Amino acid sequence: MPHVSWHSLPAEVHAAVHEQTGPVTEVEPVEAGSVADVVAILHTGTGRPFCVKGARDDNPRAWMQRREALLNPHMPPFAPRLRWQVETAGWSLLGFDRAPGRHVDVTPGSPDRARKNADGLGGFSVIDPGGNWIRVFQKPATMPTPPPAPTGRLAKVLANAIVLADSKGDAGQAARILDSALARPQADDDxxxxxxxxxxRAELAMTLHDPETATEMLxxxxxxxxxxxxxxxxAPTFEIATDLVEALR
Structure with missing residues (x-):
């Protein structure tokens, strides 16, 4: 999505942001980001920079930005903190602490893509002579506590899909069982x-080079x-969703 220039925003938006940041001395455009209509680093007279993301009210993905504001207090301590939020002149803007670094790469095969099973550890799979799949990964410094067995229809289906895709490498079959479950919603689904x-399912669609389905699921x-x-x-799942939206640009 092409971004609009910070300087082209309405004067009311600039004034509302300046109330939060003080005088802005320099604006550094940022090209990344597919949800927001404008992304920039604002350098201020106090020496404190902010990363600002703004979406028009008529942006069909503006809901994701507003939900990001709700989720931010639940993020881990290393996540950039939301410092202010502005809603004016048909725009919604979020101001975060600046966190230098690169965007996560969630494309197939990327080392950034954490595995859903094995506590997020990477590794490789082998098949023994009996046809059994064996997952091999480096032993962590401390062994994680095994998660409780999934309960509920969707949780069990999701657990099976994760085994198929992340342990056996069968993303296609994992996608099919998720599609079957999603086609039969039940009132008591969590x-x-x-x-x-x-x-x-959107992540699997990315793995299967199917951006249309990924967009639909998100x-x-x-x-x-x-x-x-x-x-x-x-909150952690919405963080993954935001990364997937970025990858769909």
Whole structure:
């Protein structure tokens, strides 16, 4: 998505942002970002820079930016903190601490892509003479506590899909079982798990070089209603969704 220039924003937007930052001495455009209409680093007279992301109210993905604001308090300590939020003149803007670094690469085969099983560890798979798949990975410094067995229809389907895709390398079959589960929604489905299934299905679509399906799955996330507790539980998944949106640019 081509970004608009910071200097082309309405005067009301500049004034509202300056109330939060003080005088802006330099604007450094940022090309990355597919949700926002404008992304820039604002250098201020106090010497404190901010990363600002802004979306028009009529941007169909503006909901993702507003949800990012709700999720930020639930992010781990190393995540950039949201310092201010401005809603004016048809624009929504978020101001974060600047965090130098590069964007995560979630394309197939990228070392940035954490595995869903084995506590996120990388490794390789082999097949023994009996046809059994064996996952081999480096032993961590401390062994993680095994997660509890998944409960609920969607959680069990998601766990099976993760084994198929991340351990056996069969992303196609993993996608098919998720599609089957998503086609038969049930009233007691956990909404957080529903979000996790949609986002993982989008990740599989990226692996399968199917950006249309990835875009569709991420768009469906918008329509899942979450309360405050559920929003906090879903925070890591929404972070992955944001990375996937960036990769779809």
């Amino acid at each position: 909404p957080v798990t529903h979000v996790e299934v949609l986002v993982y 768009a469906r996330v918008e329509h899942i209603a979450l309360n405050a507790d559920e929003t906090g539980r879903a």
